Amino acid sequence: GIQVEQSPPDLILQEGANSTLRCNFSDSVNNLQWFHQNPWGQLINLFYIPSGTKQNGRLSATTVATERYSLLYISSSQTTDSGVYFCAGDTNAGKSTFGDGTTLTVKP
Amino acid sequence: DTGVSQDPRHKITKRGQNVTFRCDPISEHNRLYWYRQTLGQGPEFLTYFQNEAQLEKSRLLSDRFSAERPKGSFSTLEIQRTEQGDSAMYLCASSSLGSEQFFGPGTRLTVL
Numbered sequence: 001g002i003q004v005e006q007s008p009p010d011l012i013l014q015e016g017a018n019s020t021l022r023c024n025f026s027d028s029v030n031n032l033q034w035f036h037q038n039p040w041g042q043l044i045n046l047f048y049i050p051s052g053t054k055q056n057g058r059l060s061a062t063t064v065a066t067e068r069y070s071l072l073y074i075s076s077s078q079t080t081d082s083g084v085y086f087c088a089g090d091t092n093a094g095k096s097t098f099g100d101g102t103t104l105t106v107k108p
Numbered sequence: 109d110t111g112v113s114q115d116p117r118h119k120i121t122k123r124g125q126n127v128t129f130r131c132d133p134i135s136e137h138n139r140l141y142w143y144r145q146t147l148g149q150g151p152e153f154l155t156y157f158q159n160e161a162q163l164e165k166s167r168l169l170s171d172r173f174s175a176e177r178p179k180g181s182f183s184t185l186e187i188q189r190t191e192q193g194d195s196a197m198y199l200c201a202s203s204s205l206g207s208e209q210f211f212g213p214g215t216r217l218t219v220l
Contacts (some may be wrong), residue, residue: 004150031207031208031209033208035211041199042213042214043151043211045211048207048208086151094139095153095156096143096209098152100148100150
């Protein structure tokens with residue numbers, strides 16, 4: 001199966017700072033998604049982004065499918081952005097593989 | 109539609125007991141997925157259905173695990189003879205064919 005590597009594993013920011021989270025895939029993937037997991041374990045959909053760039057408020061994401069990576073940008077971070085961010089993708093429209101996540105802590 | 113729902117949200121059981129979890133997907137979605145997540149890890153794929161057909165099972169899904177989706181709507185995941193290593197969050201997701209997955213709140217299983 002494919003390998004998914006997320007970096008950095010941990011990130012600590014001051015409120016207002018910007019950050020970039022990266023996701024590398026060992027093979028081409030379909031249906032690439034970014035999630036935020038809240039403290040209760042719920043996975044919240046951030047972006048469905050097999051390729052290209054999307055923006056939603058302070059968050060944006062870019063996927064370069066030919067180079068097998070995706071980036072999640074968080075601008076003007078807030079304490080409520082804290083949590084674990086996951087990327088996931090599948091190679092055959094079924095079995096999704098997740099990375100181990102980036103744990104973001106935003107300090108006031 | 110309010111999204112994917114799972115029941116129960118928490119389950120505490122003794123080693124050796126059987127447990128069953130239920131997942132109700134978003135109504136128009138024909139695909140349903142089960143994942144397992146342990147502390148500090150990302151979710152790991154267990155199995156998925158397209159309508160009522162179970163199309164793929166992970167090697168993580170031992171003989172003690174069985175999943176069904178009898179009418180192509182809700183799904184159940186049963187674990188027989190639970191072991192302490194089965195303690196985890198069990199997540200269900202649904203999607204339309206070839207589209208993004210939406211996750212339920214999960215069932216947290218603790219095996220004593």
